[in-house]
Amino acid sequence: MQINNxxxxxxxxxxxxxxxxxxxxxxxAWLCGVLxxxxxxRFFGDPLTEILGLPKIPALFGAGIVLKKPQLIPGTVAFLFxxxxxxxxxxxxxxxxxxxxxxxxxxxxxxxxxxxxxxxLLYMILSLWADxxxxxxxxxxxxxxxxIVTLSLNVINGYMGEFSCSHPGFLALGxxxxxxxxxxxxxxDKVFGAAFLPKFLGPFMFPLALILGGVVAAIGAIAxxxxxxxxxxxxxxxxxxAFMFIVKSIIENLEFVRGPRGLSSQPNYVDLxxxxxxxxxxxxxxxxxxxxxxxxxxxxxxxxxxAADAMTVNTRRTKILAFLxxxxxxxxxxxxxxxxxxxxxxxxxxxxxxxxxLAMVYFGGLNSVxxxxxxxxxxxxxxxxxxxxxxxxxxxxxxxxILVMIYRPTGLIAFKDFDVMKLxxxxxxx
Amino acid sequence: xxxxxxxxxxxLVVGLVFSPSAWCKSKTIKIxxxxxxxxxxxxxxxxxxxxxxxWLEDINKAGGLKVGDKTYKVELVLEDNxxxxxxxxxxxxxxxxxxxxxxxxxxxASKQAVPAGAVCNSYKTPMISPWSTNPDTTKDRPFVxxxxxxxxxxxxxxxxxxxxxxxxxxxxxxxDVASDYPKGLAEFFQEAWEKLHGAGSVVAYExxxxxxxxxxxxxxxIIRSGAEVLFTPQYYNEVALIVQQAHELGWNKPIVGSDxxxxxETVKLCGEDCYGLFFSTHYAAAGATGDTKAFIDRYNKxxxxxxxxxxxxTWDSIRIVQTAIQNCGEITGKIEKDRQCVRDALAKxxxxxxxxxxxxxxxxxxxxxxxxIVRISDKGxxxxxxSVCP
Numbered sequence: 061m062q063i064n065n066x067x068x069x070x071x072x073x074x075x076x077x078x079x080x081x082x083x084x085x086x087x088x089a090w091l092c093g094v095l096x097x098x099x100x101x102r103f104f105g106d107p108l109t110e111i112l113g114l115p116k117i118p119a120l121f122g123a124g125i126v127l128k129k130p131q132l133i134p135g136t137v138a139f140l141f142x143x144x145x146x147x148x149x150x151x152x153x154x155x156x157x158x159x160x161x162x163x164x165x166x167x168x169x170x171x172x173x174x175x176x177x178x179x180x181l182l183y184m185i186l187s188l189w190a191d192x193x194x195x196x197x198x199x200x201x202x203x204x205x206x207x208i209v210t211l212s213l214n215v216i217n218g219y220m221g222e223f224s225c226s227h228p229g230f231l232a233l234g235x236x237x238x239x240x241x242x243x244x245x246x247x248x249d250k251v252f253g254a255a256f257l258p259k260f261l262g263p264f265m266f267p268l269a270l271i272l273g274g275v276v277a278a279i280g281a282i283a284x285x286x287x288x289x290x291x292x293x294x295x296x297x298x299x300x301x302a303f304m305f306i307v308k309s310i311i312e313n314l315e316f317v318r319g320p321r322g323l324s325s326q327p328n329y330v331d332l333x334x335x336x337x338x339x340x341x342x343x344x345x346x347x348x349x350x351x352x353x354x355x356x357x358x359x360x361x362x363x364x365x366x367a368a369d370a371m372t373v374n375t376r377r378t379k380i381l382a383f384l385x386x387x388x389x390x391x392x393x394x395x396x397x398x399x400x401x402x403x404x405x406x407x408x409x410x411x412x413x414x415x416x417x418l419a420m421v422y423f424g425g426l427n428s429v430x431x432x433x434x435x436x437x438x439x440x441x442x443x444x445x446x447x448x449x450x451x452x453x454x455x456x457x458x459x460x461x462i463l464v465m466i467y468r469p470t471g472l473i474a475f476k477d478f479d480v481m482k483l484x485x486x487x488x489x490x
Numbered sequence: 491x492x493x494x495x496x497x498x499x500x501x502l503v504v505g506l507v508f509s510p511s512a513w514c515k516s517k518t519i520k521i522x523x524x525x526x527x528x529x530x531x532x533x534x535x536x537x538x539x540x541x542x543x544x545w546l547e548d549i550n551k552a553g554g555l556k557v558g559d560k561t562y563k564v565e566l567v568l569e570d571n572x573x574x575x576x577x578x579x580x581x582x583x584x585x586x587x588x589x590x591x592x593x594x595x596x597x598x599a600s601k602q603a604v605p606a607g608a609v610c611n612s613y614k615t616p617m618i619s620p621w622s623t624n625p626d627t628t629k630d631r632p633f634v635x636x637x638x639x640x641x642x643x644x645x646x647x648x649x650x651x652x653x654x655x656x657x658x659x660x661x662x663x664x665x666d667v668a669s670d671y672p673k674g675l676a677e678f679f680q681e682a683w684e685k686l687h688g689a690g691s692v693v694a695y696e697x698x699x700x701x702x703x704x705x706x707x708x709x710x711x712i713i714r715s716g717a718e719v720l721f722t723p724q725y726y727n728e729v730a731l732i733v734q735q736a737h738e739l740g741w742n743k744p745i746v747g748s749d750x751x752x753x754x755e756t757v758k759l760c761g762e763d764c765y766g767l768f769f770s771t772h773y774a775a776a777g778a779t780g781d782t783k784a785f786i787d788r789y790n791k792x793x794x795x796x797x798x799x800x801x802x803x804t805w806d807s808i809r810i811v812q813t814a815i816q817n818c819g820e821i822t823g824k825i826e827k828d829r830q831c832v833r834d835a836l837a838k839x840x841x842x843x844x845x846x847x848x849x850x851x852x853x854x855x856x857x858x859x860x861x862x863i864v865r866i867s868d869k870g871x872x873x874x875x876x877s878v879c880p
Contacts (some may be wrong), residue, residue: 116588119584119587124584124588193588193590194583194586194587195583195584195587195588196582196612198579198583199580202576202580240737249554252820259714304663306667309699310667312668312699313667319667319673320667320668320669320670321600321602321624321670321673321674324604324608324852325608325627349541397576401575401576401579401605402605402608403575403579403604403605403608405575405601405670407577407601407666407668408574408575410871412574447569447570447572447577447580447581448569448570450527450528450570451527451528453528454528461771481650
């Protein structure tokens with residue numbers, strides 16, 4: 061007891077001091093800090109691994125090394141500390157006030173310029189980080205796609221409050237549409253014969269393939285949206301689950317997309333810039349959507365449909381719009397997914413995918429763009445990092461979910477507004 | 491604050507002191523195993539892992555792998571692909587980029603082997619899938635090989651066998667439309683059968699969906715169709731249900747299966763209903779001789795059950811990789827060069843004497859090898875009946 065008593069005020073003071081000293085640090089400085097870290101890794105990562113006796117630069121923050129060779133734990137911790145922790149603390153601390161003034165200057169110049177600068181920094185960080193190894197790049201691409209999927213599901217399950225289980229179906233529709241489009245027009249393969257259009261057009265037409273995938277998924281979503289006028293809760297969940305199975309079995313029985321054997325050899329169009337641009341676009345558009353009048357109408361429908369109807373919210377239109385919108389983005393994500401893996405089969409879009417996406421939404425937090433990003437990133441990385449544990453992975457992750465549900469029943473960061481202007485604004489002295 | 495600094499500094503010091511400074515990068519040969527340890531088919535993953543471990547034991551007993559006049563230590567890198575396409579791709583990328591494996595054995599099922607094969611081919615790393623029967627796995631991929639025969643070979647083998655053995659001319663097929671392997675094989679069988687007996691000689695061509703457990707409507711149709719033999723290329727859990735339900739509905743003619751029957755679980759689940767039935771496979775455990783018997787006995791002794799075809803094919807595949815590495819003659823330590831060398835050596839392998847038969851690779855990376863027709867004996871053992879070669 062005595063130790064506890066003597067420690068807790070000191071701890072509190074430390075935490076307060078830390079919070080105070082970093083409260084004035086703008087986002088720009090944090091980004092610069094992380095950029096410093098990835099640059100440090102790029103130029104001094106290899107020599108440092110040799111000094112510390114690590115076989116390679118730890119790919120995903122050293123988890124793989126730690127799980128396989130426990131004797132390398134101290135080296136890995138030292139590496140992470142020197143490369144990541146030190147610059148991320150030191151740079152904002154040293155240059156915080158200068159960067160704060162800079163952020164203010166950018167902001168006054170034009171918020172759009174400020175946003176562009178922040179995004180450029182973010183892209184530089186991601187591309188430098190992923191440049192270290194192909195494995196990081198693949199994980200990063202799949203993580204960004206997971207962000208789009210999670211965000212789009214959050215529109216229905218979080219903002220509108222319906223429990224929809226149809227997302228793997230939308231993903232499958234998008235993935236197959238985009239794959240058929242690119243395979244038909246730009247690839248010589250044995251399913252659709254020779255390329256229909258010159259191949260150099262492919263990368264330029266790829267956005268069209270993704271949008272087409274999104275549109276087909278949105279058309280499919282009408283099948284869910286219409287029953288949603290009459291049913292809610294469990295019944296809609298069952299209908300949407302049925303939709304997922306219907307899509308899966310239709311594709312399994314369609315011979316021209318080779319049924320259960322799946323489509324392979326999609327062209328390699330999805331590089332990091334493509335995924336990054338689409339993810340940023342998805343976050344930006346979905347965020348604007350949920351903060352618009354329609355977005356508020358969604359919340360009204362969720363909280364009390366009858367009252368919303370009485371207050372002149374057109375609930376049918378709102379529901380259809382939300383379903384189509386969410387399905388569109390799921391379709392786009394499906395198209396990206398198919399071109400990252402360069403293989404799709406109907407088996408991928410089953411109940412397991414559904415569980416993954418739902419877990420990301422509920423883990424991260426309902427009704428929140430932050431939450432979706434946090435949920436998608438943390439569960440994707442965690443799932444990848446813990447994969448060597450085999451069966452224990454399937455115990456640890458569900459346990460985490462249960463813990464989150466006990467202590468934060470709506471998810472880690474729920475019901476929080478994602479305000480870009482507030483984010484990029486310089487911190488003011490209090 | 492001071493305490494935490496001391497803690498951090500001491501951590502760094504410990505990290506520097508205890509890290510093995512002489513990290514030997516080139517002295518070990520790493521071989522990747524991409525196996526479904528969790529997910530739909532964990533038993534397949536287990537068989538893969540056990541066979542690979544037995545091989546590693548042999549190598550370690552010999553003090554390492556002798557290539558040219560040097561002996562190298564061998565390390566197995568096992569990655570779980572969760573029986574998912576995306577995880578198989580991640581696992582393959584990780585092994586190639588992070589662990590720098592020389593060659594990869596696996597994944598087993600086609601739905602993972604097809605995308606993982608694309609990754610291995612683009613990174614120019616040799617991969618051999620012991621069990622994948624989808625032609626796409628190796629097609630136009632010089633770096634991808636397989637350890638088993640393909641469905642376009644197995645379908646005609648069975649059609650010929652039934653014709654010669656029973657002199658039937660009317661067959662029925664029951665298969666899972668949602669699963670890659672049964673569907674493909676059912677199609678190849680139908681094609682071969684109709685070539686032998688004319689169009690319409692497959693009198694019933696019935697399908698169901700994965701995880702169905704009641705087949706009575708399909709079986710009733712099959713019985714009414716006047717078919718003389720039922721062909722069902724299903725996995726062990728469905729085989730038991732199909733055979734039992736067929737017998738309950740009064741079917742007393744032969745039922746023939748494919749290599750997916752070759753699991754220890756088939757007889758366990760099916761019981762006496764399956765006795766006397768035939769299927770084609772890669773090797774027969776009962777009555778095996780020579781190396782095959784030695785492998786089976788050793789596996790059975792170590793892990794407590796008779797290995798199914800996955801184990802045997804993995805064993806052969808990993809030994810093919812070993813042979814290719816040894817044929818390569820020299821490991822330079824430059825991983826790209828060594829991988830290319832192993833790939834070239836793999837393509838040149840002729841008459842490899844495996845426990846599942848002799849193999850020679852074609853240009854596509856598919857082996858030419860014999861199929862075995864197995865009869866389930868009255869004791870429930872898989873008995874060698876006949877060997878059919880291409």
